[in-house]
Amino acid sequence: MAKFMIAYDLKQQGQNYNCITEKLKKLNAFHSQGSVWLLKSDTTCKDLRDHLKGCLDSNDELMVVQISDWASYQMPHDAKYLKG
Template structure:
C-alpha cells in the first residue's frame, strides 16, 4: 500500500470544492492542510489523478505524488494517520 500526497488548486474564485472533497473522503483520505490531503492506497498516481480530475476545470491544478519518506512538525494527526 502506498502513501500519497494529493494537492489541488482551484483557480476560479468561489469554486465549489464539494466534488473533490467528497471523492477524497470516500477514499478515506486524511485532510492535512488547506487543499492538501494524505491517502493510503494501492492505486497508481495516474489512476488517482484520473479519478479526481473530473471535479476540476481546465485551469485548475492537481498533484498526486507517492511519498516514500516523510517528516512532519507539529502535525500529530497527520503522523498518526501516516503511521497507522
C-alpha cells in the first residue's frame, strides 16, 4: 500500500473546507496539520488529485506526493499512522 502526503491551499478568504476534508475523511486519511493530510492507499497521485480537485476553485492549490521515505520530529501520531 502506498503512502501519500496531500496538501492544499484554499485561496479565497472564508472558503468552505468541508468538501475536501470530508472527502479525505472518507478515504481514512490522517489529518497531520493545517491543510496537510497523510493517506495510505492503493491508488495513484493522479487519481487522488482528480478525486479532490472538484472541491477547489480555479485559484486554489493542491499537491499530492507519494512518500518513499520519511522522517519526523515530535510527531508521534503521524509516525504511528505511517508505520501502521
